[in-house]
Amino acid sequence: xxxxxxxxxxxxxxxxxxxxxxxxxxxxxxxxxxxxxxxxxxxxxxxxxxxxxxxxxxxxxxxxxxxxxxxxxxxxxxxxxxxxxxxxxxxxxxxxxxxxxxxxxxxxxxxxxxxxxxxxxxxxxxxxxxxxxxxxxxxxxxxxxxxxxxxxxxxxxxxxxxxxxxxxxxxxxxxxxxxxxxxxxxxxxxxxxxxxxxxxxxxxxxxxxxxxxx
Numbered sequence: 001x002x003x004x005x006x007x008x009x010x011x012x013x014x015x016x017x018x019x020x021x022x023x024x025x026x027x028x029x030x031x032x033x034x035x036x037x038x039x040x041x042x043x044x045x046x047x048x049x050x051x052x053x054x055x056x057x058x059x060x061x062x063x064x065x066x067x068x069x070x071x072x073x074x075x076x077x078x079x080x081x082x083x084x085x086x087x088x089x090x091x092x093x094x095x096x097x098x099x100x101x102x103x104x105x106x107x108x109x110x111x112x113x114x115x116x117x118x119x120x121x122x123x124x125x126x127x128x129x130x131x132x133x134x135x136x137x138x139x140x141x142x143x144x145x146x147x148x149x150x151x152x153x154x155x156x157x158x159x160x161x162x163x164x165x166x167x168x169x170x171x172x173x174x175x176x177x178x179x180x181x182x183x184x185x186x187x188x189x190x191x192x193x194x195x196x197x198x199x200x201x202x203x204x205x206x207x208x209x210x211x212x213x214x
Contacts, residue, residue, distance in 0.1 A: 014027065015083065026126060031110070033113075034112045037109060042102060042103065045103070046097050047097065047100045048066075048097050052089065052095055053113060054087065054091075054112055055085055056087055056101075058107060059108050059109035061081065062080065063080050063086060064079050064101070065100075066100040074100075089135075090114050091112075092194045093191070094114070098205075136194050143197060143200060146204040147204060149208060150208060
């Protein structure tokens with residue numbers, strides 16, 4: 001589905017990994033909760049330590065993801081462009097931002113606030129729950145890849161830090177099904193599992209950053 005909220009630029013939400021499982025009506029519902037954002041080069045989307053108030057979907061432009069070390073040098077972790085989703089962990093976790101994201105080119109797109117997304121969940125929106133399940137799957141793949149990188153650093157002797165215990169999370173149909181039934185206990189358990197998964201990924205990234213600085 002191509003969203004044309006800006007006539008000069010088309011953004012196909014259906015091709016963005018986080019939204020691929022949504023049908024046309026569900027995409028319309030989600031986009032209806034979004035707001036536009038614009039940033040000039042050097043302006044931030046958010047800073048490390050900020051409250052997690054929502055997710056950004058980049059329509060055009062480019063941003064840099066910067067790790068802010070306490071009193072240490074900043075490290076650019078990645079550059080993200082058209083179609084990237086930034087800060088998506090805010091949709092489930094209220095933790096503080098773990099990195100700073102700033103525009104390196106004129107950048108515009110859509111922002112969905114955490115509060116708006118939570119209202120979708122409260123309304124029993126299938127779109128919201130499909131996004132959350134896909135987010136958890138993306139995070140699980142990211143966790144697997146990051147753990148593999150840390151193991152490689154350990155095997156090469158560049159890191160002696162032990163891997164953190166993997167956060168347990170179930171993503172099969174039997175585990176995710178209760179999310180769609182409005183079961184508040186299932187919602188709390190899911191949010192807690194995803195928050196633990198995010199914390200594990202952040203801890204793994206800190207190990208990799210310490211390896212890069214050594």
